[in-house]
Amino acid sequence: MSDTVDPDHFTEEWATDQEILDRMVDGGDQPHVVREIDVQFVGQLAKLNRFKNEASKWGFRSAEVERYEDGWQIELQIHSDTQKDTMRKLTRKYIEIEQEFDIDHDGWGCFSCNENGPISDENPA
Secondary structure (H helix, E strand, C coil): CCCCCCHHHHHHHHHHHHHHHHHHHHCCCCCCCCEEEEEEEEECHHHHHHHHHHHHHHCCCEEEEEEECCEEEEEEEEEECCCHHHHHHHHHHHHHHHHHHCCEEEEEECCCEECCEECCCCCCC
């Protein structure tokens, strides 16, 4: 795992992630609630498979490589809260993964949650 990430790349990615987190809170998300977060990367099949074999070392509990548009994608899951400190570490982690495995981060996603689970019509914010 790398100790150095491009500060400009980190700043750009973190700004995007903060916007997402702020919109989630505006919609009623309670960041301290732990939930499943999906993280995606795209790249060459061999590189994604190499990462899949090491995904648990990076804290991911599952990883699936699949065809995606005209290439390949890996989707991983991690259980985490969405507090800014935690997500800032996730942003750094996915940039380190990009560097180490020569693959591209393609986003992350999760449900907005409150104490009762994912926010929905049955569980409003």
